[in-house]
Amino acid sequence: MSAVVIQGTGQAGIVVTGNQVNTAEWAVETEAAVQNLVVSGNEILGAILYASAFVNGVVSGNTCRNSSVESAVFLEMDATCNLGIRSNLINAAAGHGIYLTAESDGGPTGVEISDNTILGAGTGGSFTFDDIFIEDGQAFLQGNRLRAGFLTRYGLNIGAGSDCTIAVGNDLGDPGDYGSDALNDAGASTQLNYPADPTYGDNFTTCPTSP
Amino acid sequence: MALITGTGEIVIEGIESKVYDLEFDGVGLVINASAVDVENCILDDVTITSGSQRTNIRGNRVNAPIVLQSNNDHTLIVGNYLNPASGGG
Numbered sequence: 453m454s455a456v457v458i459q460g461t462g463q464a465g466i467v468v469t470g471n472q473v474n475t476a477e478w479a480v481e482t483e484a485a486v487q488n489l490v491v492s493g494n495e496i497l498g499a500i501l502y503a504s505a506f507v508n509g510v511v512s513g514n515t516c517r518n519s520s521v522e523s524a525v526f527l528e529m530d531a532t533c534n535l536g537i538r539s540n541l542i543n544a545a546a547g548h549g550i551y552l553t554a555e556s557d558g559g560p561t562g563v564e565i566s567d568n569t570i571l572g573a574g575t576g577g578s579f580t581f582d583d584i585f586i587e588d589g590q591a592f593l594q595g596n597r598l599r600a601g602f603l604t605r606y607g608l609n610i611g612a613g614s615d616c617t618i619a620v621g622n623d624l625g626d627p628g629d630y631g632s633d634a635l636n637d638a639g640a641s642t643q644l645n646y647p648a649d650p651t652y653g654d655n656f657t658t659c660p661t662s663p
Numbered sequence: 664m665a666l667i668t669g670t671g672e673i674v675i676e677g678i679e680s681k682v683y684d685l686e687f688d689g690v691g692l693v694i695n696a697s698a699v700d701v702e703n704c705i706l707d708d709v710t711i712t713s714g715s716q717r718t719n720i721r722g723n724r725v726n727a728p729i730v731l732q733s734n735n736d737h738t739l740i741v742g743n744y745l746n747p748a749s750g751g752g
Contacts, residue, residue, distance in 0.1 A: 453728050455745035460713060460733020473745045484733070
Protein backbone atom coordinates (compact mmCIF):
# COMPACT_ATOMS: atom_id res chain seq x y z
CA MET A 453 0.00 0.00 0.00
CA SER A 454 1.08 3.56 -0.64
CA ALA A 455 2.01 5.98 2.13
CA VAL A 456 -0.03 8.97 0.95
CA VAL A 457 -3.14 8.43 -1.15
CA ILE A 458 -4.73 11.47 -2.83
CA GLN A 459 -8.29 10.91 -3.98
CA GLY A 460 -11.27 12.85 -5.24
CA THR A 461 -11.38 16.24 -6.86
CA GLY A 462 -10.25 19.77 -6.18
CA GLN A 463 -6.91 18.86 -4.66
CA ALA A 464 -4.36 21.68 -4.69
CA GLY A 465 -1.18 22.76 -2.99
CA ILE A 466 -0.32 19.48 -1.33
CA VAL A 467 3.26 19.18 -0.06
CA VAL A 468 4.95 15.91 0.86
CA THR A 469 8.50 16.64 1.87
CA GLY A 470 11.31 15.51 4.09
CA ASN A 471 9.76 12.21 5.07
CA GLN A 472 11.34 8.82 5.49
CA VAL A 473 9.14 6.29 3.75
CA ASN A 474 9.05 2.51 3.84
CA THR A 475 6.44 1.23 1.42
CA ALA A 476 5.77 -1.73 -0.81
CA GLU A 477 4.14 0.64 -3.30
CA TRP A 478 4.55 4.39 -3.76
CA ALA A 479 5.29 7.21 -1.37
CA VAL A 480 2.51 9.18 -3.08
CA GLU A 481 -0.34 7.75 -5.11
CA THR A 482 -2.81 10.08 -6.74
CA GLU A 483 -5.86 9.58 -8.88
CA ALA A 484 -6.84 13.20 -8.40
CA ALA A 485 -5.97 15.99 -10.82
CA VAL A 486 -3.78 17.71 -8.26
CA GLN A 487 -2.80 21.30 -8.79
CA ASN A 488 0.67 22.16 -7.52
CA LEU A 489 1.72 18.93 -5.86
CA VAL A 490 5.21 18.98 -4.38
CA VAL A 491 6.97 15.70 -3.58
CA SER A 492 10.50 16.59 -2.58
CA GLY A 493 13.39 15.58 -0.41
CA ASN A 494 11.95 12.28 0.73
CA GLU A 495 14.06 9.24 1.50
CA ILE A 496 12.11 6.28 0.20
CA LEU A 497 12.50 2.55 0.50
CA GLY A 498 10.04 1.79 -2.27
CA ALA A 499 8.81 3.88 -5.16
CA ILE A 500 8.12 7.60 -5.44
CA LEU A 501 4.94 8.42 -7.34
CA TYR A 502 2.04 6.87 -9.20
CA ALA A 503 -0.32 9.27 -10.92
CA SER A 504 -3.28 8.67 -13.18
CA ALA A 505 -4.32 12.31 -13.12
CA PHE A 506 -2.10 15.26 -12.57
CA VAL A 507 -1.91 18.97 -13.28
CA ASN A 508 1.19 20.95 -12.37
CA GLY A 509 3.77 19.81 -9.90
CA VAL A 510 7.32 18.99 -8.99
CA VAL A 511 8.92 15.71 -7.97
CA SER A 512 12.44 16.60 -6.96
CA GLY A 513 15.36 15.64 -4.80
CA ASN A 514 13.98 12.31 -3.64
CA THR A 515 16.10 9.22 -3.14
CA CYS A 516 14.43 5.92 -3.83
CA ARG A 517 15.77 2.40 -3.70
CA ASN A 518 14.54 -1.13 -4.17
CA SER A 519 11.07 -0.26 -5.36
CA SER A 520 9.03 -3.41 -5.78
CA VAL A 521 6.24 -2.09 -7.98
CA GLU A 522 5.98 -1.36 -11.69
CA SER A 523 8.00 1.82 -11.78
CA ALA A 524 9.56 4.26 -9.35
CA VAL A 525 7.83 7.19 -11.07
CA PHE A 526 4.78 6.00 -13.00
CA LEU A 527 2.55 8.36 -14.97
CA GLU A 528 -0.43 6.63 -16.53
CA MET A 529 -2.63 9.32 -18.00
CA ASP A 530 -3.71 11.25 -21.08
CA ALA A 531 -3.23 14.92 -20.35
CA THR A 532 -0.79 17.80 -20.31
CA CYS A 533 0.45 17.54 -16.77
CA ASN A 534 3.21 20.18 -16.52
CA LEU A 535 5.27 18.02 -14.22
CA GLY A 536 8.95 18.46 -13.43
CA ILE A 537 10.79 15.29 -12.37
CA ARG A 538 14.15 16.64 -11.31
CA SER A 539 17.28 15.61 -9.47
CA ASN A 540 15.99 12.37 -8.06
CA LEU A 541 18.16 9.35 -7.33
CA ILE A 542 16.43 6.12 -8.35
CA ASN A 543 18.40 3.03 -7.47
CA ALA A 544 17.52 -0.57 -8.35
CA ALA A 545 13.89 -0.10 -9.31
CA ALA A 546 12.11 -3.39 -9.90
CA GLY A 547 10.37 -2.00 -12.97
CA HIS A 548 11.18 1.09 -15.00
CA GLY A 549 12.92 3.95 -13.27
CA ILE A 550 10.57 6.50 -14.85
CA TYR A 551 7.63 5.34 -16.96
CA LEU A 552 5.20 7.43 -19.01
CA THR A 553 2.29 5.64 -20.61
CA ALA A 554 -1.22 6.29 -21.85
CA GLU A 555 -4.26 5.44 -19.79
CA SER A 556 -6.35 5.08 -22.93
CA ASP A 557 -5.12 7.45 -25.62
CA GLY A 558 -2.24 9.85 -26.08
CA GLY A 559 -0.27 9.65 -22.89
CA PRO A 560 1.05 12.40 -20.65
CA THR A 561 2.56 15.50 -22.21
CA GLY A 562 4.46 18.44 -20.83
CA VAL A 563 6.76 16.35 -18.65
CA GLU A 564 10.27 17.59 -17.91
CA ILE A 565 12.70 14.89 -16.77
CA SER A 566 16.01 16.46 -15.88
CA ASP A 567 19.17 15.85 -13.88
CA ASN A 568 18.05 12.55 -12.41
CA THR A 569 20.41 9.70 -11.65
CA ILE A 570 18.89 6.29 -12.39
CA LEU A 571 20.93 3.22 -11.59
CA GLY A 572 20.16 -0.31 -12.66
CA ALA A 573 16.42 -0.32 -13.17
CA GLY A 574 14.60 -3.54 -14.01
CA THR A 575 15.62 -5.82 -11.19
CA GLY A 576 12.17 -7.39 -11.26
CA GLY A 577 12.36 -8.57 -14.86
CA SER A 578 14.71 -10.12 -17.31
CA PHE A 579 15.67 -7.30 -19.67
CA THR A 580 12.07 -6.07 -19.78
CA PHE A 581 12.47 -2.73 -18.00
CA ASP A 582 14.35 0.47 -18.74
CA ASP A 583 15.88 3.28 -16.73
CA ILE A 584 13.45 5.64 -18.53
CA PHE A 585 10.60 4.46 -20.77
CA ILE A 586 8.54 7.06 -22.63
CA GLU A 587 6.01 4.64 -24.04
CA ASP A 588 3.45 7.33 -24.89
CA GLY A 589 3.16 11.07 -24.68
CA GLN A 590 5.81 13.73 -24.80
CA ALA A 591 8.70 14.59 -22.54
CA PHE A 592 11.75 16.82 -22.43
CA LEU A 593 14.76 14.96 -21.10
CA GLN A 594 18.02 16.64 -20.28
CA GLY A 595 21.01 16.06 -18.05
CA ASN A 596 19.98 12.66 -16.78
CA ARG A 597 22.62 10.11 -15.82
CA LEU A 598 21.55 6.55 -16.59
CA ARG A 599 23.37 3.33 -15.85
CA ALA A 600 22.56 -0.31 -16.53
CA GLY A 601 22.26 -2.95 -13.87
CA PHE A 602 22.41 -6.64 -14.51
CA LEU A 603 18.90 -6.73 -15.97
CA THR A 604 18.29 -3.31 -17.52
CA ARG A 605 16.97 -3.42 -21.11
CA TYR A 606 17.46 0.15 -22.34
CA GLY A 607 18.79 3.26 -20.72
CA LEU A 608 16.34 5.51 -22.55
CA ASN A 609 13.50 3.85 -24.43
CA ILE A 610 11.25 6.07 -26.53
CA GLY A 611 8.25 4.04 -27.64
CA ALA A 612 6.06 4.22 -30.70
CA GLY A 613 3.40 6.16 -28.80
CA SER A 614 5.74 9.05 -28.13
CA ASP A 615 5.45 12.16 -30.24
CA CYS A 616 7.96 15.02 -30.24
CA THR A 617 9.97 13.88 -27.23
CA ILE A 618 13.20 15.82 -26.86
CA ALA A 619 16.22 14.08 -25.36
CA VAL A 620 19.54 15.91 -25.36
CA GLY A 621 22.57 16.08 -23.13
CA ASN A 622 21.93 12.90 -21.21
CA ASP A 623 24.68 10.53 -20.02
CA LEU A 624 23.42 7.10 -21.01
CA GLY A 625 26.44 5.03 -19.97
CA ASP A 626 28.07 2.19 -21.85
CA PRO A 627 25.70 0.71 -24.46
CA GLY A 628 27.32 -2.66 -23.97
CA ASP A 629 26.17 -2.78 -20.36
CA TYR A 630 22.49 -2.87 -21.31
CA GLY A 631 20.54 -5.92 -22.35
CA SER A 632 19.54 -4.22 -25.59
CA ASP A 633 21.09 -0.76 -25.95
CA ALA A 634 21.58 2.56 -24.25
CA LEU A 635 18.93 4.19 -26.48
CA ASN A 636 15.92 3.02 -28.44
CA ASP A 637 13.95 5.53 -30.49
CA ALA A 638 10.70 4.27 -32.00
CA GLY A 639 8.88 7.54 -31.40
CA ALA A 640 7.54 10.06 -33.87
CA SER A 641 9.56 13.23 -34.42
CA THR A 642 11.95 12.58 -31.56
CA GLN A 643 14.60 15.26 -31.30
CA LEU A 644 17.99 13.98 -30.17
CA ASN A 645 20.08 16.90 -31.34
CA TYR A 646 20.22 20.55 -30.42
CA PRO A 647 18.53 22.55 -33.16
CA ALA A 648 21.29 25.09 -33.92
CA ASP A 649 18.57 27.34 -35.24
CA PRO A 650 19.78 30.59 -36.82
CA THR A 651 17.34 32.61 -34.74
CA TYR A 652 16.83 30.64 -31.53
CA GLY A 653 20.18 28.85 -31.30
CA ASP A 654 20.24 25.60 -29.35
CA ASN A 655 16.83 26.23 -27.86
CA PHE A 656 13.74 24.38 -28.94
CA THR A 657 10.63 26.14 -30.14
CA THR A 658 7.95 24.01 -31.77
CA CYS A 659 7.89 20.40 -32.73
CA PRO A 660 8.39 19.82 -36.46
CA THR A 661 4.97 18.19 -36.63
CA SER A 662 3.19 20.97 -34.76
CA PRO A 663 0.96 23.27 -36.81
CA MET B 664 2.90 10.19 25.39
CA ALA B 665 -0.66 9.06 26.07
CA LEU B 666 -1.85 5.77 24.60
CA ILE B 667 -5.21 5.32 22.90
CA THR B 668 -6.06 1.69 22.27
CA GLY B 669 -9.04 -0.21 20.93
CA THR B 670 -10.80 -0.09 17.61
CA GLY B 671 -12.73 2.44 15.55
CA GLU B 672 -11.67 6.00 15.09
CA ILE B 673 -11.35 9.38 16.72
CA VAL B 674 -12.80 12.27 14.72
CA ILE B 675 -11.37 15.77 15.05
CA GLU B 676 -14.17 18.26 14.42
CA GLY B 677 -12.75 21.54 15.69
CA ILE B 678 -11.07 24.03 13.42
CA GLU B 679 -7.45 24.78 14.40
CA SER B 680 -7.28 21.76 16.71
CA LYS B 681 -3.92 20.42 17.89
CA VAL B 682 -3.24 16.70 18.16
CA TYR B 683 0.13 15.96 19.69
CA ASP B 684 2.09 13.45 21.76
CA LEU B 685 -0.46 10.66 21.39
CA GLU B 686 -0.05 7.02 20.40
CA PHE B 687 -2.96 5.47 18.50
CA ASP B 688 -2.96 1.70 18.65
CA GLY B 689 -5.67 0.23 16.44
CA VAL B 690 -7.65 3.46 16.47
CA GLY B 691 -7.84 5.55 13.31
CA LEU B 692 -7.55 9.33 13.23
CA VAL B 693 -10.09 11.21 11.12
CA ILE B 694 -9.54 14.90 10.50
CA ASN B 695 -12.88 16.51 9.70
CA ALA B 696 -11.98 20.17 10.07
CA SER B 697 -9.56 22.67 8.60
CA ALA B 698 -6.27 23.92 10.04
CA VAL B 699 -5.65 20.89 12.22
CA ASP B 700 -2.07 20.20 13.33
CA VAL B 701 -0.92 16.65 14.10
CA GLU B 702 2.54 16.46 15.62
CA ASN B 703 4.75 13.95 17.45
CA CYS B 704 2.21 11.14 17.36
CA ILE B 705 2.29 7.46 16.54
CA LEU B 706 -0.59 6.88 14.16
CA ASP B 707 -2.42 4.11 12.39
CA ASP B 708 -4.93 5.05 9.69
CA VAL B 709 -5.19 8.76 8.98
CA THR B 710 -8.05 10.13 6.90
CA ILE B 711 -8.44 13.76 5.92
CA THR B 712 -12.08 14.14 4.98
CA SER B 713 -13.45 16.02 2.01
CA GLY B 714 -13.10 19.75 2.36
CA SER B 715 -10.69 19.69 5.29
CA GLN B 716 -7.87 22.04 4.34
CA ARG B 717 -4.54 23.31 5.68
CA THR B 718 -3.86 20.13 7.64
CA ASN B 719 -0.32 19.93 8.97
CA ILE B 720 1.04 16.43 9.64
CA ARG B 721 4.51 16.84 11.03
CA GLY B 722 7.05 14.71 12.86
CA ASN B 723 4.91 11.62 13.36
CA ARG B 724 5.34 7.90 12.89
CA VAL B 725 2.50 6.78 10.63
CA ASN B 726 1.88 3.04 10.34
CA ALA B 727 -0.87 3.09 7.70
CA PRO B 728 -1.72 5.16 4.62
CA ILE B 729 -2.65 8.81 4.91
CA VAL B 730 -5.74 9.26 2.74
CA LEU B 731 -6.80 12.64 1.36
CA GLN B 732 -10.41 12.33 0.23
CA SER B 733 -11.01 15.51 -1.83
CA ASN B 734 -10.62 19.29 -1.70
CA ASN B 735 -7.81 19.06 0.83
CA ASP B 736 -5.94 22.14 -0.32
CA HIS B 737 -2.66 23.11 1.30
CA THR B 738 -2.08 19.87 3.16
CA LEU B 739 1.46 19.58 4.50
CA ILE B 740 3.02 16.18 5.22
CA VAL B 741 6.49 16.98 6.46
CA GLY B 742 9.23 15.18 8.34
CA ASN B 743 7.36 12.01 9.20
CA TYR B 744 8.32 8.36 9.19
CA LEU B 745 5.74 6.76 6.89
CA ASN B 746 5.52 3.00 7.14
CA PRO B 747 2.13 2.11 5.68
CA ALA B 748 2.48 -1.65 5.76
CA SER B 749 3.18 -1.99 9.44
CA GLY B 750 -0.07 -1.02 11.11
CA GLY B 751 -3.69 -0.47 10.15
CA GLY B 752 -4.82 0.18 6.61
